[in-house]
Amino acid sequence: DVKVTQSSRYLVKRTGEKVFLECVQDMDHENMFWYRQDPGLGLRLIYFSYDVKMKEKGDIPEGYSVSREKKERFSLILESASTNQTSMYLCASSLEGAMVKNIQYFGAGTRLSVL
Amino acid sequence: QKEVEQNSGPLSVPEGAIASLNCTYSDRGSQSFFWYRQYSGKSPELIMFIYSNGDKEDGRFTAQLNKASQYVSLLIRDSQPSDSATYLCAVIYSSASKIIFGSGTRLSIRP
Numbered sequence: 001d002v003k004v005t006q007s008s009r010y011l012v013k014r015t016g017e018k019v020f021l022e023c024v025q026d027m028d029h030e031n032m033f034w035y036r037q038d039p040g041l042g043l044r045l046i047y048f049s050y051d052v053k054m055k056e057k058g059d060i061p062e063g064y065s066v067s068r069e070k071k072e073r074f075s076l077i078l079e080s081a082s083t084n085q086t087s088m089y090l091c092a093s094s095l096e097g098a099m100v101k102n103i104q105y106f107g108a109g110t111r112l113s114v115l
Numbered sequence: 116q117k118e119v120e121q122n123s124g125p126l127s128v129p130e131g132a133i134a135s136l137n138c139t140y141s142d143r144g145s146q147s148f149f150w151y152r153q154y155s156g157k158s159p160e161l162i163m164f165i166y167s168n169g170d171k172e173d174g175r176f177t178a179q180l181n182k183a184s185q186y187v188s189l190l191i192r193d194s195q196p197s198d199s200a201t202y203l204c205a206v207i208y209s210s211a212s213k214i215i216f217g218s219g220t221r222l223s224i225r226p
Binding site for chain 2: 035040041042043044045058059090102103104105106107108109
């Protein structure tokens with residue numbers, strides 16, 4: 001089974017802190033994604049990566065950055081956390097191949113609260 | 116106009132009945148369509164995907180795609196209480212560069 005592991009289930013941070021969310025997948029997937037999920041807004045793509053050291057902006061990249069130094073690990077960084085970044089963050093991975101057949105496997109999620 | 120639209124629900128269906136979930140999308144050139152199920156407090160998991168017009172069946176689940184009308188549906192036959200969850204529709208657009216999720220429909224199966 002594909003396993004996507006997010007380092008924390010719950011995090012509480014203060015405004016202005018730098019926050020790191022870690023995600024590791026064990027199935028040698030090329031593609032990795034970071035989403036946030038808010039009530040009524042569904043899943044929104046923050047960043048994604050097709051390869052090591054490669055990143056692409058999603059729909060809402062402002063206030064976030066990412067790092068992918070190894071194939072299995074994709075980190076989301078909040079440079080200076082703000083209260084409007086309080087949300088559920090979901091990491092996902094998928095096999096390489098035509099995007100049209102991109103089946104995504106999700107981690108359990110990290111619920112971040114910024115106070 | 117939202118790119119992928121779903122009725123937020125809740126949709127209440129009696130146990131044993133057919134639950135019908137609908138999703139419309141705005142990009143006529145969209146190529147791939149997915150249904151994910153998300154239990155409360157859990158992450159989404161794939162139920163079905165469909166690429167071609169028509170129906171695709173998998174057990175109690177049937178996905179229906181109509182590209183001309185730009186909608187995709189999920190039918191759940193013999194609904195069970197364990198089917199109570201939020202169902203997310205996802206579409207990969209013609210540019211094939213991104214996947215768009217709807218905001219989900221909350222389904223409740225009443226015993």
